[in-house]
Amino acid sequence: MTLTDWLRDPNPTSRRQAKLGQLWLGWLRLRRNPLAMAGLVIILLLLVLAAFAPWLATQDPITQNLQNRLMPPGTAGHWLGTDDFGRDIWSRIVFGARITLYIIALVAVTAPLIGMLVGTVAGYFGGWVDQVLMRITDIFLAFPRLILALALVAVLGPGIGNAVLAIALTAWPPYARVARAETLTVRHSDYIAAVRLQGAGAGRIIWGHIVPMCLPSVIIRVTLDMAGVILIAAGLGFLGLGAQPPLPEWGLMISAGRKYLFEQWWVATMPGLAIFIVSLGFNLLGDGLRDVLDPRSSGK
Amino acid sequence: MTASPSASLRLGAYLRAAGSMLISLAATILGLLLVTFIIGRVVPIDPVLAIVGERATEAQIEAARVALGLDLPLWRQFLIYAWDALHGDLGQSIRTGQPVIEAVARHFPATLELATLATILGVIAGVPAGVLAATRPGSLADHVVRLVGLMGYSMPVFWLGLIGLLLFYGILGWVGGPGRLDAVFDMMYEFEVTPVSGMILIDTALAGRWDMWVNAISHIILPAGLLGYVSMAYISRMTRSFMMNELSQEYITTARVKGMPEWRVIWVHAMRNVLVPLITVIALSYAYLLEGSVLTETIFAWPGLGSYITDALMVNDMPAVLGGTVVVGVAFVLLNLFSDLLYRLVDPRAR
Amino acid sequence: MTLLSVKNLRVTFDTEAGVVEAVRGVSFSLGRERLGIVGESGSGKTMTGRSVLRLIRPPGRIAADEMLFDGQDLMKLPEREMRALRGPRMAMVMQDPKYSLNPVMKVGAQLMEGLRQRDRVGRAEAHGKAVAALEAVQIRDPERVMEAYPHELSGGMGQRVMIAMMLIPNPDLLIADEPTSALDVTVQAEVLSILDGLVRDRGMGLIFISHDLRLVARFCDRVLVMYKGRVVEELAAQDLLHAKHPYTQGLLNCLPRIGGDRGPLPGLDRNAEWAR
Numbered sequence: 001m002t003l004t005d006w007l008r009d010p011n012p013t014s015r016r017q018a019k020l021g022q023l024w025l026g027w028l029r030l031r032r033n034p035l036a037m038a039g040l041v042i043i044l045l046l047l048v049l050a051a052f053a054p055w056l057a058t059q060d061p062i063t064q065n066l067q068n069r070l071m072p073p074g075t076a077g078h079w080l081g082t083d084d085f086g087r088d089i090w091s092r093i094v095f096g097a098r099i100t101l102y103i104i105a106l107v108a109v110t111a112p113l114i115g116m117l118v119g120t121v122a123g124y125f126g127g128w129v130d131q132v133l134m135r136i137t138d139i140f141l142a143f144p145r146l147i148l149a150l151a152l153v154a155v156l157g158p159g160i161g162n163a164v165l166a167i168a169l170t171a172w173p174p175y176a177r178v179a180r181a182e183t184l185t186v187r188h189s190d191y192i193a194a195v196r197l198q199g200a201g202a203g204r205i206i207w208g209h210i211v212p213m214c215l216p217s218v219i220i221r222v223t224l225d226m227a228g229v230i231l232i233a234a235g236l237g238f239l240g241l242g243a244q245p246p247l248p249e250w251g252l253m254i255s256a257g258r259k260y261l262f263e264q265w266w267v268a269t270m271p272g273l274a275i276f277i278v279s280l281g282f283n284l285l286g287d288g289l290r291d292v293l294d295p296r297s298s299g300k
Numbered sequence: 301m302t303a304s305p306s307a308s309l310r311l312g313a314y315l316r317a318a319g320s321m322l323i324s325l326a327a328t329i330l331g332l333l334l335v336t337f338i339i340g341r342v343v344p345i346d347p348v349l350a351i352v353g354e355r356a357t358e359a360q361i362e363a364a365r366v367a368l369g370l371d372l373p374l375w376r377q378f379l380i381y382a383w384d385a386l387h388g389d390l391g392q393s394i395r396t397g398q399p400v401i402e403a404v405a406r407h408f409p410a411t412l413e414l415a416t417l418a419t420i421l422g423v424i425a426g427v428p429a430g431v432l433a434a435t436r437p438g439s440l441a442d443h444v445v446r447l448v449g450l451m452g453y454s455m456p457v458f459w460l461g462l463i464g465l466l467l468f469y470g471i472l473g474w475v476g477g478p479g480r481l482d483a484v485f486d487m488m489y490e491f492e493v494t495p496v497s498g499m500i501l502i503d504t505a506l507a508g509r510w511d512m513w514v515n516a517i518s519h520i521i522l523p524a525g526l527l528g529y530v531s532m533a534y535i536s537r538m539t540r541s542f543m544m545n546e547l548s549q550e551y552i553t554t555a556r557v558k559g560m561p562e563w564r565v566i567w568v569h570a571m572r573n574v575l576v577p578l579i580t581v582i583a584l585s586y587a588y589l590l591e592g593s594v595l596t597e598t599i600f601a602w603p604g605l606g607s608y609i610t611d612a613l614m615v616n617d618m619p620a621v622l623g624g625t626v627v628v629g630v631a632f633v634l635l636n637l638f639s640d641l642l643y644r645l646v647d648p649r650a651r
Numbered sequence: 652m653t654l655l656s657v658k659n660l661r662v663t664f665d666t667e668a669g670v671v672e673a674v675r676g677v678s679f680s681l682g683r684e685r686l687g688i689v690g691e692s693g694s695g696k697t698m699t700g701r702s703v704l705r706l707i708r709p710p711g712r713i714a715a716d717e718m719l720f721d722g723q724d725l726m727k728l729p730e731r732e733m734r735a736l737r738g739p740r741m742a743m744v745m746q747d748p749k750y751s752l753n754p755v756m757k758v759g760a761q762l763m764e765g766l767r768q769r770d771r772v773g774r775a776e777a778h779g780k781a782v783a784a785l786e787a788v789q790i791r792d793p794e795r796v797m798e799a800y801p802h803e804l805s806g807g808m809g810q811r812v813m814i815a816m817m818l819i820p821n822p823d824l825l826i827a828d829e830p831t832s833a834l835d836v837t838v839q840a841e842v843l844s845i846l847d848g849l850v851r852d853r854g855m856g857l858i859f860i861s862h863d864l865r866l867v868a869r870f871c872d873r874v875l876v877m878y879k880g881r882v883v884e885e886l887a888a889q890d891l892l893h894a895k896h897p898y899t900q901g902l903l904n905c906l907p908r909i910g911g912d913r914g915p916l917p918g919l920d921r922n923a924e925w926a927r
Contacts, residue, residue: 035447138324139331142633143625144591147609148335151625154613155339227454234456235595239610254459261462262470269466272459280454287450550750556706557817558765559738572755648755648800 026292036288042281049097057091061248070264081266083256085246089266092248093274099249100278103164103233104226110168111225112218115175120206120214122176123183134180140173146232153241160249163242167232171225175218182214220293224286227279234275250275317644325637332629333382336622340381341374390623395615400623403608408627409498410480411597411604415589417501417524422531423582429532430539434547435566445536452533457592460526461599468522476519478601485512523600527592531585538581539574546570576647583639587632654824654856655703656680659716662698662707662880673698673711675880681824685850685857687867687888689902690877696860699877700826703858704743705733721823738765742817743826744846747833748809752801759797762816770820784815788845807838811845818849824856832861843870864891864902876902 012018065086122133152166236242237251257268390400433445594606612620662674762781785793788811
């Protein structure tokens with residue numbers, strides 16, 4: 001029996017086989033969606049770019065070379081052109097992938113964690129704890145995200161770390177909602193009662209039994225949210241509130257190229273294309289994933 | 301036999317719902333104020349120093365602290381802050397010394413004008429696109445709508461604005477450049493048009509200055525079109541999914557059994573039901589545009605709230621930043637409330 | 652006179668798991684009489700009914716050698732002419748009025764829609780006809796019901812509205828798909844007798860789809876028994892209780908009887924042979 005036969009077995013013999021079989025089916029369905037696969041390829045390329053940046057870049061991303069200022073794309077050795085300090089734009093974009101990944105990874109870890117903590121605690125305890133926590137969540141949801149992030153960075157001071165913190169602080173409420181909804185569905189189930197009767201405390205029940213139940217739906221949301229995170233991070237960078245020069249952050253690069261928009265269009269255009277392609281990749285994949293997990297919305 | 305409950309009963313339920321909505325509205329706004337208050341208090345910039353200057357004596361600083369109410373306990377400070385804010389006093393801009401609320405009132409109409417036009421464009425393009433995709437799932441049209449929508453989700457608006465300026469203004473010259481009017485008209489507008497609404501398109505039309513109106517259109521069309529594209533992306537996707545859901549309902553079969561033509565099945569029977577959730581989506585996208593215009597405004601030198609907030613940010617004018625934030629937040633909350641009320645009006649089951 | 656004659660009807664669905672055949676070669680004919688179709692859920696009875704109206708949506712597909720309605724082959728009609736038949740010539744009452752009435756339109760608007768849109772009848776006249784139709788299904792306060800929304804009606808009222816709506820243009824053929832299954836037992840009989848009376852008076856052909864054998868036996872002239880997309884037995888209603896086919900007997904045996912023994916009801920015996 002081959003591995004695929006085992007995965008496809010309509011009568012699985014173990015729970016794990018059933019689960020893996022489901023995953024396999026989902027993967028097959030995802031593979032048939034060309035847009036989602038394109039998204040996956042884009043994200044993999046981003047990872048490759050970030051991992052092998054020193055080898056893929058043709059120049060140092062920081063060192064200035066004023067003789068080569070503002071060379072157009074296609075110039076020998078600078079196929080995407082150079083910026084106002086004579087730095088190779090391609091090399092800067094390649095190294096910028098690392099910064100983008102760094103921001104995504106940090107937000108993807110912190111925001112869902114805060115959200116899950118708030119959501120599971122609210123859902124598990126209910127009563128006034130739920131009321132208070134959900135009210136706070138609503139207030140944060142009522143704030144326009146970008147503006148709140150702006151205000152927070154303004155207070156904390158510009159920089160990548162603070163930008164990530166500001167984004168995470170504005171991104172958690174949806175996760176809290178999702179986690180609370182999941183918690184409410186399992187709270188009264190028998191197995192939670194069984195764990196409680198064994199003498200487990202609230203913290204242990206939430207961490208050991210409720211949080212794992214919330215994870216799948218939270219992970220889907222993370223994929224769908226990443227494009228938005230990239231755009232907000234780039235926006236903060238563009239306003240000079242995120243990464244600081246001379247770091248090759250994509251939003252920052254656009255804002256540097258703004259001055260030369262009409263004469264040297266490539267300086268602002270190239271990093272913008274990079275942002276667009278990467279966030280499109282996350283959107284395509286997230287969209288495909290949602291179709292796989294919720295067949296009703298796929299339009300078949 | 302059941303039939304409709306009496307009108308007075310309906311009204312009572314409606315009022316009760318409105319009452320509970322008002323309470324949650326008040327709580328949310330107080331929460332907003334609390335958040336901005338906390339942000340304002342942890343700013344590393346000393347508001348006293350900003351007023352009295354670096355060389356002030358101890359006594360002068362102390363007097364300023366008392367004058368600003370900074371000697372009071374924090375909760376009293378918050379109550380004063382909230383009380384003032386609810387009465388329209390958002391403090392004074394450090395940069396100009398003027399009340400923040402006045403500047404906000406001056407800048408808000410420009411943002412409102414931009415966001416409103418963008419939403420209108422987004423609805424006009426997004427709803428038919430979503431319906432088209434929903435009625436032909438899996439077709440080429442469906443894939444195109446989906447891809448165009450996802451692209452709208454993925455564009456950094458500020459970059460899109462720059463590219464738009466480069467292409468349509470710089471290269472093609474089809475539209476007016478940054479700002480709300482050409483420089484020639486700017487002064488004329490200042491002196492010759494009475495600002496009724498603060499929105500140029502409305503005010504110039506009221507004054508009968510169609511030359512100015514046309515010029516204003518040439519300036520607003522690009523930023524509004526780009527924001528409208530972003531809003532279309534959202535609206536078309538949601539319309540598609542709502543419409544697909546309604547088209548699978550049994551009452552659609554009923555309409556077909558009655559021999560109704562397909563356009564009527566879709567645009568009357570299904571659309572009336574789609575409209576119910578769609579209202580919330582449109583309100584959300586409108587609110588999002590109020591915010592999304594922050595970056596667009598900086599690109600297009602659009603003198604709206606977004607420009608005001610970012611400009612203040614650059615010079616660390618925190619009262620202005622936080623005042624602007626509160627106003628946008630309140631507009632957000634009010635829009636949600638409005639969509640809630642409208643929802644109840646459209647859906648007979650929610651009344 | 653034959654009103655409808657169906658030969659070798661097939662309904663198939665293309666799904667991810669392959670082609671599913673919901674109806675596999677069903678043939679029957681119908682005059683101005685009442686034909687019952689019975690079977691378990693999934694036997695293809697609903698799909699058969701909807702095929703006659705050609706209201707199977709993609710990914711479902713209909714195929715038939717012939718589907719003659721009043722001399723016209725429904726399989727060959729363009730959608731436009733098909734639409735002209737739906738409503739005035741053939742109509743359908745569905746299972747649950749909670750879902751089959753448009754929730755955001757007033758009952759009156761839904762009743763008058765056909766008259767106003769298709770027949771271009773004036774507002775006042777359409778209103779009068781709609782009220783008359785409501786009276787015909789024994790609704791006591793028709794003016795008030797006209798102004799109500801579907802969610803304000805009880806199930807029995809909703810189903811009467813549905814019947815009234817479908818009978819306004821006086822169709823020749825009515826398909827009733829489980830018209831009483833979603834209703835309380837107490838109002839089932841009432842709605843049925845209203846339907847029965849109207850169909851009898853107007854001399855329509857009726858296809859009555861149900862899983863309830865007793866009901867069909869009492870209410871129809873002829874019965875088709877369906878199993879897995881095929882007709883396994885066709886017989887006159889009065890003979891139903893003496894059915895020969897083991898599947899039909901099985902269906903009969905799993906109904907409880909008043910005064911019968913209180914042991915567990917026998918399960919339904921299924922034989923792959925019958926589905927061939």
